[in-house]
Amino acid sequence: MDFDQPVNRSYTRREFLSVGAMAGAGLVIMSGCGGSTSPQTGGGGAGYSGPNVELDFWNGLTGGDGPYMVKLIERFNSQNENINVKMSAIEWDVFYQKLPSAISVGRGPQVALMQSFYVPTFAARNIIMPLDDVAQSLGLKASDFTPAVWEAGAYEGQRYGIPLDVWPYALYYNKTVMEKGGLDPDKPPQTGDEFISALEQLKAEGIEGWWIEPTYPTVNWLFQSLIPQFGGSLFNEDLTEATINSEPNLEVLTWLTDIVGEGYSPKNVGTDTDDTAFHNDKSAFMWIGPWQINFWKQYKDLEWGVTTVPKVGAEKGTWAGSHNFVIPQQRNQDPNELQASKVFINWIGENSAEWAEAGQVPARESVRETQAFQSLKEQNVFADELPYVHFSPKLPGFDDIDRNALAPALNQALLLTKEPESALDEANERANELLKESRETYEG
Amino acid sequence: MDTRNSGGLEAEAPQYEAPRAKRRGSVRANVLTPYLFMVPYLILFVVFVLIPAFFGIWMSLHQWDYFAPVKEWVGLDNFAELFTPGTITYELFWKSMGATGKFTLYSVPLLVVIPLIVALILNQKFRGQSFFRAMYFAPYVLGVAVIGILWRFLLDRNVGYVNYYLGQLGLPDSIAWTSALPWVWISLVGVTVWWTLGFNAVIYLAGLQDIDPALYDAAKVDGANRWQRFWHVTLPGLRPVLLFVITITILASANMFGQSYLLTEGGPGEATQTAVMYIAEEGLRNYRMGSAAAMSYVLAFFLVVISILNFVFLRRKEP
Numbered sequence: 176m177d178f179d180q181p182v183n184r185s186y187t188r189r190e191f192l193s194v195g196a197m198a199g200a201g202l203v204i205m206s207g208c209g210g211s212t213s214p215q216t217g218g219g220g221a222g223y224s225g226p227n228v229e230l231d232f233w234n235g236l237t238g239g240d241g242p243y244m245v246k247l248i249e250r251f252n253s254q255n256e257n258i259n260v261k262m263s264a265i266e267w268d269v270f271y272q273k274l275p276s277a278i279s280v281g282r283g284p285q286v287a288l289m290q291s292f293y294v295p296t297f298a299a300r301n302i303i304m305p306l307d308d309v310a311q312s313l314g315l316k317a318s319d320f321t322p323a324v325w326e327a328g329a330y331e332g333q334r335y336g337i338p339l340d341v342w343p344y345a346l347y348y349n350k351t352v353m354e355k356g357g358l359d360p361d362k363p364p365q366t367g368d369e370f371i372s373a374l375e376q377l378k379a380e381g382i383e384g385w386w387i388e389p390t391y392p393t394v395n396w397l398f399q400s401l402i403p404q405f406g407g408s409l410f411n412e413d414l415t416e417a418t419i420n421s422e423p424n425l426e427v428l429t430w431l432t433d434i435v436g437e438g439y440s441p442k443n444v445g446t447d448t449d450d451t452a453f454h455n456d457k458s459a460f461m462w463i464g465p466w467q468i469n470f471w472k473q474y475k476d477l478e479w480g481v482t483t484v485p486k487v488g489a490e491k492g493t494w495a496g497s498h499n500f501v502i503p504q505q506r507n508q509d510p511n512e513l514q515a516s517k518v519f520i521n522w523i524g525e526n527s528a529e530w531a532e533a534g535q536v537p538a539r540e541s542v543r544e545t546q547a548f549q550s551l552k553e554q555n556v557f558a559d560e561l562p563y564v565h566f567s568p569k570l571p572g573f574d575d576i577d578r579n580a581l582a583p584a585l586n587q588a589l590l591l592t593k594e595p596e597s598a599l600d601e602a603n604e605r606a607n608e609l610l611k612e613s614r615e616t617y618e619g
Numbered sequence: 620m621d622t623r624n625s626g627g628l629e630a631e632a633p634q635y636e637a638p639r640a641k642r643r644g645s646v647r648a649n650v651l652t653p654y655l656f657m658v659p660y661l662i663l664f665v666v667f668v669l670i671p672a673f674f675g676i677w678m679s680l681h682q683w684d685y686f687a688p689v690k691e692w693v694g695l696d697n698f699a700e701l702f703t704p705g706t707i708t709y710e711l712f713w714k715s716m717g718a719t720g721k722f723t724l725y726s727v728p729l730l731v732v733i734p735l736i737v738a739l740i741l742n743q744k745f746r747g748q749s750f751f752r753a754m755y756f757a758p759y760v761l762g763v764a765v766i767g768i769l770w771r772f773l774l775d776r777n778v779g780y781v782n783y784y785l786g787q788l789g790l791p792d793s794i795a796w797t798s799a800l801p802w803v804w805i806s807l808v809g810v811t812v813w814w815t816l817g818f819n820a821v822i823y824l825a826g827l828q829d830i831d832p833a834l835y836d837a838a839k840v841d842g843a844n845r846w847q848r849f850w851h852v853t854l855p856g857l858r859p860v861l862l863f864v865i866t867i868t869i870l871a872s873a874n875m876f877g878q879s880y881l882l883t884e885g886g887p888g889e890a891t892q893t894a895v896m897y898i899a900e901e902g903l904r905n906y907r908m909g910s911a912a913a914m915s916y917v918l919a920f921f922l923v924v925i926s927i928l929n930f931v932f933l934r935r936k937e938p
Contacts, residue, residue: 272903275686300686300906386777389798390884443795445775446884452778575905579711587888590798608707616684616906 223518225511229259230519233274234288234498235267239469243533251522258515260286271574274503275302283503286516289336291327291497292567292574298330299571299617303501305333313337313521324538327566328499336499337520339527340535342464343495343560344400346485347471350478352459356380363480367430367487370460374439377459385460386449387431387440389589391582393449396494397462398585401427403565404488409581409606414570417606419581420599423488428595430487432588443590453479464496465557468534481556495564497538500524536561572613580605675912683909690909697913708901712914714889715897718879719918722893723872725808730868731861734816738823739853752824756817763814767881770810771797774882803883803891811878815871819864826860827853862933866926873922894918 236244241264248260263284265273271293277283289297297303317325320338328336350360356377364370377384388394402408407423410416418424434440450467452458454474461467462484471479484493500520502513523530527537528547536557537543543558567573584602587593654661679697681690700708741752758766773780774796786792796806830853838848854861876895879885885892892900894914902911 275906279686300684302686390886441777442793443776443798445771445777445779445797448775448778572905578904579707579900583886583888586886590795590887592799592887605707612707616682 223255223258223511223515225257225514227257227259228509228511228515229261230286230512230515231284232260232262232286232288232519233270233284234262234264235270235290236288237264237266238466240466240533240535243530247523247526247529250526251519255515255518255522258519260519275300278302278503278505281506283505285502285505285512286519287501287503288339288498289501291336291338291499292577294328294336294499294501295330295569296571296574297501298333298335301504303335304504305335306337306502307334309502309517309520310334310337313517315524319539319541321538321540321561321564323495323564323566324497324561327497327569330569330571336497336501337524338538339498339500339524340530340538341495341497341557341561341564342466342535343484343493343557343564344396344462344464345481345483345493345557345560347453347461347463347467347479347481349453349456349459350480351456352377352382352384355456356382356384356459358459360478360480363482364485365482366485370485370487371434371439373459374434374437378437378439382457382459383439383441383452384458385434385440385462386444386452386458387435387589388444388446388449389586390446391578391586393446393463394585394589395577395581396464396496398424398427398431398581399494399565399567400462400484400492401430401487403492403494403563404486404490406489408568409576410568410570414568415610417576417580417603417610419584419606420596420603425596425599427488428585428588428599432591432595435589435591465534465536465554468553481553483556483560491563492565493560493563495560495566497566498535570610570613571617572609575613576606576609580609675915678909679912679916681909682907683912684906685908686906693909697910698917700910701913701917708910711889711892711897712894712917715892715894716918716921718889718891719873719875719894721804722807722875722879722891723869725804726811726872726875727865727868729808729812730816730819730872731865733812734819734864735823735857737816737820738827739849741820741824742827752821755820758814759817761814763877764881766810766814767877770806771882774806797883798887800887800890803887807875807878807882807891810882811872811875819868822860822864823857826857829860830856858933862930865933866929869925869929870922873918873925 232248234244244264245262248262252259267290274283274287274297287303289303294303298305315337321341324338324341328334328338346363348360348363353360353363353373356373357380358373358376364373374384387397399409402424405423405426407418407421407427409419409424411418435442449458449461449463450470453461454471454477456477468481471477484491500523502516505512524537524539525542527539527542528545531537531542531548531551531554534554536554537548542548548554548558567577570576580602584593584598588595588598680692680694682693682697683690700706701712703709737755741748741755761769772778774782776782776793776795776798779796781796782792782794785794794802796802834852834856835848838852843851874895875893876899879891879893879896883891885896895918898911898914898918901914902908
């Protein structure tokens with residue numbers, strides 16, 4: 176809500192020059208630190224020449240990434256005189272409740288960002304439009320996106336989301352603490368064994384090396400990062416039955432609860448205090464997404480690094496989410512607004528190297544190959560994980576299961592108040608019930 | 620604080636009658652006047668309370684997803700589901716009702732008694748009286764978001780100040796105030812008492828100042844000691860205020876949402892997920908508005924019964 180104001184203003188001299196240069200040479204000269212260039216592709220997203228339109232753009236970027244998006248939009252508005260994008264950042268949790276009700280009374284935004292794991296739910300409920308023709312007219316191809324990322328925006332064979340970025344979990348390490356524990360701060364653990372022996376060594380020095388936060392969604396995403404490494408999954412192939420209490424998943428949860436049980440992590444870690452411990456040099460490791468990058472950079476004395484997730488199971492793997500552009504269903508779709516929205520989505524996508532400065536990895540390979548992105552050291556670690564990222568199951572109502580079946584089980588297991596096995600059994604039973612309910616809701 | 624007493628009102632009454640008698644001609648206007656004064660409130664009441672309340676009943680009889688084009692009529696199915704053991708809705712709903720019940724049971728007695736003690740103390744004449752009155756009321760001014768986040772950090776097991784100072788005093792310093800039973804309840808009740816006691820205290824204070832000082836003088840003359848004066852003058856004098864405080868405190872506690880949402884996130888597991896939290900989850904996040912509406916009515920039914928019992932027991936007994 177901090178950004179609930181039109182970001183419309185007059186040209187600065189420099190921007191005016193940029194626009195002029197673009198018109199002349201067909202190139203966008205980027206203002207700001209990078210100073211790099213990016214190609215302006217043709218197709219349906221290249222231009223909008225209709226009457227002036229105003230686009231409401233909703234998203235949940237209330238954190239440190241919001242201002243980066245605002246900056247991008249300011250530039251977009253100044254380069255597109257007849258389109259005025261107005262961004263509203265609403266806490267994600269509230270956003271998903273507000274979006275449907277706003278649309279149902281005809282006051283929804285023209286464009287929105289959505290986290291990939293909500294796309295199937297909103298697609299099944301007809302809240303967002305299929306975008307196959309948009310993707311086609313923008314000339315977007317799966318080959319420009321990593322297949323897993325591109326697929327995360329599709330549901331039941333149709334495209335509903337245009338991926339902007341991707342944010343996998345990786346391993347952050349605090350160099351000061353590693354040194355204190357007698358570990359080489361330039362050699363973070365790469366395997367499960369190395370990781371445990373590092374934790375053991377830290378414990379000998381009286382350091383609880385990894386603070387595991389046992390609450391939704393942090394712990395759910397951690398669990399989903401580890402289960403593909405052990406060959407586990409939350410559901411069977413066609414998503415008709417929960418497999419939460421399968422053997423590999425139990426192995427993962429036991430591995431996690433042992434870390435708490437052995438005293439490598441404190442018990443009852445409160446929400447966000449894992450961050451607090453890390454930047455106060457109290458803990459050495461944190462498994463979390465790229466949004467932490469800029470957060471750590473605020474702490475000038477913090478010596479940290481980030482590396483790909485350790486290989487704990489049989490193969491490397493990690494969980495990832497992605498911000499997807501979506502177009503909400505409108506009662507009367509204005510073709511001008513739709514065209515302008517396409518132009519906007521395409522423009523932000525092409526200029527997403529700047530968005531990467533906010534911490535995320537651009538979804539488009541062509542953007543990841545730019546000099547501007549290559550120079551972002553930490554973000555590139557996350558990009559390295561792309562070959563083995565796993566997204567949440569594409570199931571309408573998955574967030575319900577995630578919160579009401581999986582979260583309480585992981586929570587109680589990691590608080591050591593419930594055995595991992597019975598926790599997962601109960602979660603599985605609940606998930607199957609919820610699955611039945613959501614089938615009635617979304618198919619009935 | 621207002622110090623008027625009933626004697627004053629009675630004295631003014633004849634003056635009020637007199638001008639009315641002269642205006643017999645406009646009886647109609649007189650009949651309408653009070654209602655006209657109520658119109659602005661009535662409009663708000665009808666639009667934001669009455670209509671939604673009846674609309675809610677309508678919703679509870681449907682499978683109501685406000686985005687679905689067709690809302691399927693399901694009769695009393697939503698209610699039946701809440702009383703069918705074995706379903707997940709049954710399990711989670713009654714678990715959350717249990718959590719609400721526990722919180723109400725633990726918090727209401729404290730929120731009725733402690734503010735009364737505070738009000739009795741603040742009703743004495745002493746230096747700095749206004750300062751202390753303001754201080755006890757101060758936390759109530761803060762929003763639930765502020766107090767929730769504030770206490771989440773203060774009460775954190777690993778980095779919180781509360782455990783730190785307990786440790787400094789040589790007491791156990793690893794209590795998981797926000798993520799282990801029974802500590803979560805102690806935290807939630809404690810924070811709520813700290814946060815809202817000022818409001819109840821102010822109401823008591825107004826009530827105390829409404830008691831005719833002559834009654835205390837008379838009691839003193841009769842040889843009543845402090846305790847007897849409290850028991851036979853203060854408490855009976857506060858009866859209507861007490862009824863009001865108990866009723867609104869029960870309602871407030873039964874509608875608790877923010878403290879659990881922010882401080883414990885409903886945990887550990889879902890031990891502190893209150894009924895209102897679960898209703899919001901069901902209706903707003905899982906889009907089962909019909910089922911959520913039915914739950915609201917079950918909760919409301921309990922509250923109506925409790926409020927009626929409350930009135931029956933505390934009603935002024937006429938001789």
